[in-house]
Amino acid sequence: LARGATAPDLAGRHVVVSAGGTREPLDPVRYLGNRSSGKQGYALARAAAARGARVTLVEANTGLPDPAGVDVVHVGTAVQLREAVLKAVADADAVVMAAAVADFRPAVYAPGKIKKKGDDGAPVVELVRNPDILAELSADRALPGQVVVGFAAETDDVLANGREKLARKGCDLLVVNEVGERKTFGSEENEAVVLAADGAETPVPYGPKEALAETVWDLVLPRLRPTD
Numbered sequence: 001l002a003r004g005a006t007a008p009d010l011a012g013r014h015v016v017v018s019a020g021g022t023r024e025p026l027d028p029v030r031y032l033g034n035r036s037s038g039k040q041g042y043a044l045a046r047a048a049a050a051r052g053a054r055v056t057l058v059e060a061n062t063g064l065p066d067p068a069g070v071d072v073v074h075v076g077t078a079v080q081l082r083e084a085v086l087k088a089v090a091d092a093d094a095v096v097m098a099a100a101v102a103d104f105r106p107a108v109y110a111p112g113k114i115k116k117k118g119d120d121g122a123p124v125v126e127l128v129r130n131p132d133i134l135a136e137l138s139a140d141r142a143l144p145g146q147v148v149v150g151f152a153a154e155t156d157d158v159l160a161n162g163r164e165k166l167a168r169k170g171c172d173l174l175v176v177n178e179v180g181e182r183k184t185f186g187s188e189e190n191e192a193v194v195l196a197a198d199g200a201e202t203p204v205p206y207g208p209k210e211a212l213a214e215t216v217w218d219l220v221l222p223r224l225r226p227t228d
């Protein structure tokens with residue numbers, strides 16, 4: 001291979017990546033959101049496309065331009081993201097859930113702007129749980145041998161929390177980030193450990209999100225079902 005060229009080791013594969021953070025509307029002008037930039041998911045999508053895969057990127061609220069050679073589906077909420085991902089994985093070899101999915105959404109959406117009433121007092125917002133998309137993808141694989149990858153940002157006992165989450169979600173790989181000052185949210189760099197359901201543990205040193213993306217695909221590759 002020429003210098004700088006990438007081996008097309010994902011040629012003939014379809015992979016699905018979710019990226020960004022969902023927004024859960026309260027009323028026409030307000031939402032509950034999170035600080036996910038979407039950069040890691042975009043790096044994963046670009047890397048897979050460069051390695052020859054057909055890529056579907058399900059994007060939530062990143063504001064990032066569509067990467068060349070990638071099919072992008074734009075969504076807003078967790079419920080919309082679930083629908084788009086479930087549709088895309090029907091014929092996918094692998095799915096990577098890099099999106100930050102809101103755990104809760106407002107129980108009711110106010111079709112008109114919520115207004116102040118009187119001089120004080122404030123409304124109480126009731127929340128309900130959103131569906132756990134990663135757990136659902138893992139439990140009901142659209143195809144036998146489909147590889148399912150999750151992400152988790154953890155504090156405190158990062159590895160123990162990660163192992164527990166991997167088991168609870170039932171995915172094949174879980175990329176565990178330690179959340180800290182310069183790490184993860186909005187930054188260009190990332191440091192992680194990739195935990196596998198088979199017990200393997202792959203540390204990824206602090207570096208660009210592109211490097212972590214390549215490592216994720218390197219770990220997905222040997223777990224893909226054989227091509228016919």
Ligand code: CTP
Binds near residue numbers: 078131132134135
């Ligand atoms: N995820 C998902 N659906 C949700 C919540 C999370 O698919 N409703 C996915 C994320 O995309 C990520 C993984 O699950 O790949 C882990 O997300 P995380 O928020 O760390 O997991 P939770 O189960 O929500 O646990 P926690 O209570 O720590 O937030």
Ligand code: CA
Binds near residue numbers: 101102103
């Ligand atoms: Ca969560």
